[in-house]
Amino acid sequence: MSAKLGKIATAKVEGDYCYSCDEPFALSNLIERDDELYCESCYEELPIYCVNCMEEVDEEGQFCSKSCVKEYQWDMRDKTLDR
Ligand SMILES: [Zn+2]
Ligand SMILES: [Zn+2]
Secondary structure, eight states: OHHHHHHHHHHHHTTOBOTTTOOBOOGGGEEEETTEEEEHHHHHHSOEEOSSSSOEESSTTOOSSHHHHHHHHHHHHHHHHTO
8 A cells, every 4th residue: 555655765765664575663773784674673683794705704804814814914914013
């Protein structure tokens, strides 16, 4: 019915909806990730990626392998040597 469509459209204009399940929510219940907003239940199901690459890891802030740690540390070192 058009009444329901109108309600969802209004929520989208306000940016007040989950990117994954497309349900409108109160903004306080949404979590931002990669410039998209998710509801809490969808956010918990999102894969977490290595700090250095797009490999999946168990916890946020982890690296998938030692070579990624080295690569990341090398990047950080490059920046400080720049000055
Ligand atoms: Zn959702
Ligand atoms: Zn990695």
